[in-house]
Amino acid sequence: MLRPAVLARWAVLALILVIVFVPMYWIVVTSLKTGRQILLSQNVYAPQPFTIDNYLYLFEESRFALWFRNSAITATASTLLSLLIGTAGAYALTRLRFPGRRTFGAVVLVTYLVPPGLMFIPLYQTFIRMGYTDSLGTLILAYPTFLVPFVTWLLMGFFRSIPRQLEEAAMVDGATRVQALFHVVLPLATPGLLAAGLFCFTLSWNEFLYALIFIADDSLKTLPVGLSEFVVSDFAFWGQLMAAAALASLPVIVVYIYLHKYMVQGLTAGAVKG
Amino acid sequence: MLTDRHRERLLGYTMIAPVAIFLAALVAYPFLSAIYLSLTEKIVGYPAHFVGFRNYANLLDSGRFRIVAWNSAVFTVASIAVKLLIGMAMALALHQVVRGNQFIRGILLLPWIIPTVVIALTWKWLLDLFRGLVNVSLIDLGVVKSGVHWLGDPSLAMLSVVMANIWRGFPFFGVSFLAALQTVPQELYDAADVDGAGSWQKFWRITLPSIKGVVAVVTLLSTIVTLNDFNIVWIMTRGGPGAATHIFATYSYELGIMSQRWGVAMAASMASLPLVALLIVGVVRYLHREEE
Numbered sequence: 001m002l003r004p005a006v007l008a009r010w011a012v013l014a015l016i017l018v019i020v021f022v023p024m025y026w027i028v029v030t031s032l033k034t035g036r037q038i039l040l041s042q043n044v045y046a047p048q049p050f051t052i053d054n055y056l057y058l059f060e061e062s063r064f065a066l067w068f069r070n071s072a073i074t075a076t077a078s079t080l081l082s083l084l085i086g087t088a089g090a091y092a093l094t095r096l097r098f099p100g101r102r103t104f105g106a107v108v109l110v111t112y113l114v115p116p117g118l119m120f121i122p123l124y125q126t127f128i129r130m131g132y133t134d135s136l137g138t139l140i141l142a143y144p145t146f147l148v149p150f151v152t153w154l155l156m157g158f159f160r161s162i163p164r165q166l167e168e169a170a171m172v173d174g175a176t177r178v179q180a181l182f183h184v185v186l187p188l189a190t191p192g193l194l195a196a197g198l199f200c201f202t203l204s205w206n207e208f209l210y211a212l213i214f215i216a217d218d219s220l221k222t223l224p225v226g227l228s229e230f231v232v233s234d235f236a237f238w239g240q241l242m243a244a245a246a247l248a249s250l251p252v253i254v255v256y257i258y259l260h261k262y263m264v265q266g267l268t269a270g271a272v273k274g
Numbered sequence: 275m276l277t278d279r280h281r282e283r284l285l286g287y288t289m290i291a292p293v294a295i296f297l298a299a300l301v302a303y304p305f306l307s308a309i310y311l312s313l314t315e316k317i318v319g320y321p322a323h324f325v326g327f328r329n330y331a332n333l334l335d336s337g338r339f340r341i342v343a344w345n346s347a348v349f350t351v352a353s354i355a356v357k358l359l360i361g362m363a364m365a366l367a368l369h370q371v372v373r374g375n376q377f378i379r380g381i382l383l384l385p386w387i388i389p390t391v392v393i394a395l396t397w398k399w400l401l402d403l404f405r406g407l408v409n410v411s412l413i414d415l416g417v418v419k420s421g422v423h424w425l426g427d428p429s430l431a432m433l434s435v436v437m438a439n440i441w442r443g444f445p446f447f448g449v450s451f452l453a454a455l456q457t458v459p460q461e462l463y464d465a466a467d468v469d470g471a472g473s474w475q476k477f478w479r480i481t482l483p484s485i486k487g488v489v490a491v492v493t494l495l496s497t498i499v500t501l502n503d504f505n506i507v508w509i510m511t512r513g514g515p516g517a518a519t520h521i522f523a524t525y526s527y528e529l530g531i532m533s534q535r536w537g538v539a540m541a542a543s544m545a546s547l548p549l550v551a552l553l554i555v556g557v558v559r560y561l562h563r564e565e566e
Contacts, residue, residue, distance in 0.1 A: 005473065006371070013367040013378075016360065016448075020382055023396045023441065026407050030399065044410045089293035096286035097279075104290060106558065111301050113495075113554045117502025117523035121530040121543045122308035123300065145300045148293060177285065206389040208505045209523075213531055224391035228509055238399055245395055249388040256387045260380050 031055070031243035038239050054243035064244055066219060067226035072251075074136050074211075074222055075204035078143035082200050083193065085144065086151025091181060093152065094159040095167070105156070112149035119145070120209050127214060138214045139222070143204045150203075151196045158192030159185065195262035202252045202259075223248045312540035322537070329541035338517055339525070339542070346521040346546070348432060349507075350500045353439045354493060360440065361447025361492075366477075368448070369455045379449060386445045394509035397438035401425055428518035431511050435519050438506050443496060450492045454485035487560060494557045501546055501553075522546045 030038065032050040037043050058064040092098075093105050123142060127133045132141075162185055170180040186193070208224040215221055221229075227248060230241050312329055314322040333339045364382065372378055385393065400407050401424035409421035424434045462480045471479070482489075504523035507513060513520035513528070520528075522545060530539030 009367045009371045012363050013371055016364050016367070016382065017378070019441070020385060020445070022407070023393070023400060024384070026400055027392070027396050038405065041405050041410060044405075044407065085292040085296060088289040092286045092289035096282050096289070098283040098286035098290075101286070104294070107297070108293070109558055109561070110554055111297055113498060113557060114301070114305075115498055115502035115550065117499075117504050117526075118543055118546060118550060119301070119304065120504075120523070121526050121536075121539050122304035122311075124530070125307065125311065125536065125540075126300065126304040141300065144296060148296055152293060177282075202387065206391070208389070208391050213527075224389050227389075227391050227395060238402075238405070241395060242399065245392040249392050252387050252389070253384070256384075257380075260376070260383075 027242045027245050027249075030238055031246050033239050035239055054239040055247070057240050058244055058247065062230075062240070062244075063218070063221075063226065064247070067221055067223045068247075070136060070220060071205055071223040071248075074139045074143070075201050077136075077140045078147060078204045079197055079200040081140065082144040082147035082151050083197055086148045086196070087155055087186075087193065089148070089152045090155035090159055091185065094156050095164075095185075108149050108152050112146070112153050116146060116209055120213055123210070124213050133214050134217050134220065135215075136220055139207075139211055142210045142214060143200075143207060147200045147203060151200060154196050154199070155189065155192050158189045162188050191262055195259060198255050198259040198262075202255055205252055308540045308543060311536055312544050314537050316536040325537070329537045332538065333541055333545065338520075339545075341517050342520050342522060342525040343545070345432070345517070345519060346501060349436060349439070349503070349519070349521050350497060352436045353443065353500050354497055356436075356440045357444045357447045357496065358489075358493060360444040361451055364444065364448030365451035365455055366481075368452050379452065383445045383449055385442050386449075390442060390505040391509060393442050394438060394506045397434065397441070397506075398425065398510045401434055425511055426515055428515055431515060431519050435507050435510050438510060439500065439503065442506070443500070447492055447496070450488055451485060454488035455481065458484040487563070491557060491560050494553050494560070498550055498553050498557075501550065 029045070029047060031054050032052070033043070033047040034049075034051050034053065037047060042048075089108070093101060093108070123145065124133075127138055127142070132138055166188070167177075167180045167184050170184050171177060175183065206224065207222075208228065211222045211225045212228070215225065227241065227244055230237065230244060311322065313324060313326060315325045315328070316322040368375070368379060368382075401409070403409060403421045403423060403426065406421075406424075408424070409418075412418045412422065413420070422430065424430050458481060462484070463476060466476050466480060502523050503521065504527065507519050507521055507524050508527070511519045513524040522542070526539055526542045529535050529542050533539075
């Protein structure tokens, strides 16, 4: 016999699971319906018969594959760029002594906290002045404005947790500092690098505001923008749109399966923002 | 000949240079020039001229901006309050019932992972007047006779965008709180049991004080992001009906991108800055305290 308190907790948990589950169920169910079922509100809760036409449509008659490609290029390139710049910065800020180090560390944290909703118009103006809008390169440069401070901040935590003595021992043995970085510190920081990279990929893959504003050329649109403008002549386009929504979520869900155990570490470090 | 100390400095500056240059060019410069531009009048085709605080004064005088500021406050406060509640319930339930089971925790964090655009589109479709799951099931259950105008009625539209925002955001609260709960020593609860404390008392006297740092940081971080949200509102309602769900970022978009009124748009972008700056100071202070 369960105590009422325990029962209440199970009920809370079950309710929250249902809340999380319903919208995801709605995506999948809709994506498997025929246009007719959607239009006439037939078989609302489960498609009967179900069809994969919506998915086929995406590849045969929409620019889904192109958007997918643009998103993949942008997310990968901005992730690599941010990792490169951010790792160097984080190492310098945690391991090297130079005047201005503490101040700069604080600047990085503050930069990380400035929300894109506040920065998009200023940044757009800057890109217009540079004459560099409407290219995937614009986004590859724009995303690191929030990714670099994030990587730097996250990795500073990881570097701090690696004992200095290991590096010093390598240097006593004749390694230069840079060799010690590559052979001692970076291998030990691999979980951190991996987490930072996967996070960056997810954030870039999901980014919408900058991509919406900086890119006008239809053939350069990323997935979120493509989805938001998904209009087809068919009145019951929700089937195709939900199929696209499911496929657009798939890469980050796959990434997430690997990322999950690192994610909670990042969360508790206060390094990730909601 | 360089001394070791000089060499260390030189290497330090070299390694920090890419971050510094990048942030100077694409964060500091845009930001400072935005502040300058917000003090000018700029119409496409003519050079900008300095107008002092006129753009800000015009904003404060405009009825539309006041609605936007009010909406942003309602959107943020309502979202954060409910995210805190559900997040805390989720953390406590997960911690006490299944000891933070990794699989369930993983499932519950999914809304936070999938693209916000997908979430906003899905909620728009869930709340569709004639075919959305919400209205269809409310009618099937006999709760309402005809579909509810979720996105067409001004106050329901605000409720709808808040719901979507909560759905996206509460797992982050829950998982962060759960991680914090797992660091609270069990001995504290055992001692309280000996003293005959009830679970409500234990929550207020032990649990909450132990995790208040995490609660504060998570709340502050989420407030900054929610106050400047764009995606959910833009996709679900475009700020409508009328200006019922128009918030800071959608308003800046309207002024800058749709009307090309750069001066006013910059002023609008900077409108939430004083509050955001305060919140950022709060986060930085908390995180530094935790470090020490």
